[in-house]
Amino acid sequence: MRFLSTLLFSLVVIFLLSSCASFERLRGNYSEMVEASDLEGATRLIESKKWYKKDRNKVLYYLELGALARMQGDLEKSNEYLNKADFLIEDYKASVGAKGLAMVSNPKALPYRTEYYENIAVHYLKSLNYLQMNDLSAARVEARRTNIRLNELNDAVPDKPLKYHDDVLGHIVMGLSYEKNKEWNNAFIAYRNAADLFVTDGRLTNYMGVSIPEQLKCDVVRLAKVLGFTNEQSYYEKILKPRCKNPEDAYGSLVVFWENGQGPVKDEQIVGFDVLNGVNDNNLRFVSYGTGLDYEIDPYEYNQYDSFSGINNIRVALPRYRSRPYPLRSASIEYAGGIKKMEKIEDLNEVATQSLRDRFHRELATALLRLAIKEATEASLRQIKTKKKDDDSDDDDDEDEEKDKSDDDEDEYSETAGIILSGAMDIVNTLTERADIRSWNSLPAEIHYTRIPLKRGNNTIKITFFNRLKERMETHQFTVKANGGLLVKNLITPEASVLLPQVADNNKKTN
Numbered sequence: 001m002r003f004l005s006t007l008l009f010s011l012v013v014i015f016l017l018s019s020c021a022s023f024e025r026l027r028g029n030y031s032e033m034v035e036a037s038d039l040e041g042a043t044r045l046i047e048s049k050k051w052y053k054k055d056r057n058k059v060l061y062y063l064e065l066g067a068l069a070r071m072q073g074d075l076e077k078s079n080e081y082l083n084k085a086d087f088l089i090e091d092y093k094a095s096v097g098a099k100g101l102a103m104v105s106n107p108k109a110l111p112y113r114t115e116y117y118e119n120i121a122v123h124y125l126k127s128l129n130y131l132q133m134n135d136l137s138a139a140r141v142e143a144r145r146t147n148i149r150l151n152e153l154n155d156a157v158p159d160k161p162l163k164y165h166d167d168v169l170g171h172i173v174m175g176l177s178y179e180k181n182k183e184w185n186n187a188f189i190a191y192r193n194a195a196d197l198f199v200t201d202g203r204l205t206n207y208m209g210v211s212i213p214e215q216l217k218c219d220v221v222r223l224a225k226v227l228g229f230t231n232e233q234s235y236y237e238k239i240l241k242p243r244c245k246n247p248e249d250a251y252g253s254l255v256v257f258w259e260n261g262q263g264p265v266k267d268e269q270i271v272g273f274d275v276l277n278g279v280n281d282n283n284l285r286f287v288s289y290g291t292g293l294d295y296e297i298d299p300y301e302y303n304q305y306d307s308f309s310g311i312n313n314i315r316v317a318l319p320r321y322r323s324r325p326y327p328l329r330s331a332s333i334e335y336a337g338g339i340k341k342m343e344k345i346e347d348l349n350e351v352a353t354q355s356l357r358d359r360f361h362r363e364l365a366t367a368l369l370r371l372a373i374k375e376a377t378e379a380s381l382r383q384i385k386t387k388k389k390d391d392d393s394d395d396d397d398d399e400d401e402e403k404d405k406s407d408d409d410e411d412e413y414s415e416t417a418g419i420i421l422s423g424a425m426d427i428v429n430t431l432t433e434r435a436d437i438r439s440w441n442s443l444p445a446e447i448h449y450t451r452i453p454l455k456r457g458n459n460t461i462k463i464t465f466f467n468r469l470k471e472r473m474e475t476h477q478f479t480v481k482a483n484g485g486l487l488v489k490n491l492i493t494p495e496a497s498v499l500l501p502q503v504a505d506n507n508k509k510t511n
Contacts, residue, residue, distance in 0.1 A: 023051060027441055030064075031262060031324070034071075034442070035495045043068045056111045059088040060438060063118075067125065067442030071492055073501045075129040082126050086145075089114050089122070108436045116153050117348070117355045118440050120167045123149055127173045128257065131488040132501070136181050143177035143190075146170050162358040164208060168194050169346040169447060172216065176255060180486050188223035192232070195220045199239055209350035213343035215451050217242035251482040252454045254461070256333060256342070257490035261326025261445030263348045266319045266356075266437040274313050286314070295364060317435040318364070321356055323349040326445050327467055327496050328474065334462040335452045342448040342463075349445055444492070454482035463491065465498075474498060 026049060033042040043065065046052055052061035066081030092113055114122075123146040130139035150170050153162070175190035198204055198212035217240040224233035236242075273286040273293070286295045331342045452461075458481050465474040476498040480487055492499040 024437070026051065027265065030441060031265075034262065037494070037497050037499065039068055039072050039499075043072075056109070057438065059085050059092075059112050059114065060440060062088065063114075063122070063440045064442050067440075070125060070129060070501055071442075071499050075133055075501065079126050079129045082122055082129075086122050086126075089119060108434065108438070112436075112438050114440070115352065115355045115359070116164065117167065117351045118443070119149050120146070120153070120170045121440070121443055124169055124173050127177055128488060128490055131176060131180060132490075139177040140181050140183075143174040143186075146174050164351060164354040164358055166193075166197055167346075167351075168197055168207060168210065168216075171197075172345060172449070175219065176486065176488065180488075184223060184227055188220070188227055188229070191216060191219045191223060192236075195236065195240065202239065204239070208354060209347040210344050212240070213345055213449070214243060215343060215449065216345070218244035219451075250484070251456045252484045252487060253451055254335075254454055254459070254480055254487045254489060255449060255451045256461070256463070257488070258331055258342050258448040258463070259444035259446075259490060259492045260328055260331075260448065262324050262494050263441070263443040263445050264321040264323045264352045264439075265441060266435070266439045267322045268317050268435040268437055269320045270315050270317055272313060272315045293364065316364075318360065319356065319435040319437055321349070321353045321439075323445065326494075328465045328493050329468045330466045330470070331448060332464050332466075333450055333452060334464070336455045336459060337453055340450050340452060342450045344446055344448050346447040347445075348443055348447070352439075444494075454480070454487070456482060458482075461489075463498075465493065465496070476500065 026045070030042055030045055033039075033045065046061065046064050046068070051057060052064070062081045062085035066078050066085060069075075069081060070078035088111075092111060123142055127139055127142045127146065130136075130142055150166060153167065154165055171190045171194035175187045175194070178184075178187035178190060195212060195216055197207045204212060217236070220236050220240065221233055221242050221244065224230075224236060271288055271291060271293075273288045276285045276287055284296065287293070333340050333342055458479050460477065460479050462475060462477045464472060465476075467473050474493075474496050476491065478489070478500060480489065490501065492501070
């Protein structure tokens, strides 16, 4: 009965997880709508699907709606959704039952846990919304929350720092928020921390596939000079060698962010492992010769699951990121004082892949143990034998009964039930061993930015976009009015069409 209950439970798990294929179709439909700039249709799609409203997917529901509201220019509603998502991210705690279900099925049974870079992206979008709405106090609070997230990323694995251990974009947006609030020292620290990610042993290097932007060099040196930090100014002028015109910006400046393409999505990969005895008698090793991965489980699990007898090799389903094509690759911005090239500050394809790889190496042992438990359960089911039915209805005498008792047990038991149950469990294991391919699909593939000085009154800004062959593909023009301070704008190009979120009058705040 215990094994039949296990089988029934596993079949229920299959039913609960059967939405994988439908999710992939949903993701494809959603991406096509965003590419076509059908943002209202994409919003209706997310709002209408029960999959997004399930508790385990609720954070993705708010993240997608927050990004869509922002693309449509409703920055207040965007932050309303993003704040709800942020609350769920912070409050993420899987229940004991959900953890148990994930151990026998897969991680999709748990509430979605955002990747580190997605956590930073939440605060990036919220910060830009607050800056564009001129809500300075909220932007300042968001800057501090961004700093907390960055510290969490830095401290994620104290004994072995991650390759993606910090985020340039997060520091730059923090710096802008502090600048907007005239907190020059905090702004300098934020820009300096961003610049330091590109410096190794006194030399400039790339970080997460991006070289240090000239604008970041100029901002570090500019604020060091404003604050009178002569030593820091000299140091960064020597290391960074900035090429800054430093035009007078008495009428203010404009920082333009360009979010290009659609970010990577998660697919599934299957990795095979041989199961070997460890150095000691009571432990086990999982070895993948193709990838060079080698993991060992401790004696507790080894003894708890009968030494995982009967297991020779296993295959585990793991997520991996796949980049999506996008037509635009570079842009230049034309203003009254000249032309500047927009500079890449974040490559989400690179960051997402490295973020997952960092987590993958830390959590693979858990995935292997989960699958080994499944295989061990299947092996134990295979050993079940049931007593054969006796077709002879006549009563035997005592002598015959004694003879029957002396017969070999193998003649009295059948292995059929064990074979059937283990075969069913094998099907269950195959169907439920699926990677968690959930992710935030509204993020861009890359983010560029630049800063330009403004003239008195209205300023006409023209941005020209180019493909990978440097052929002109699209142009976009807008006007901003200088106010003597710092202004922030952002453009979004999921495909070649340009989205420019505008701030509604009722969203603007006076400070």
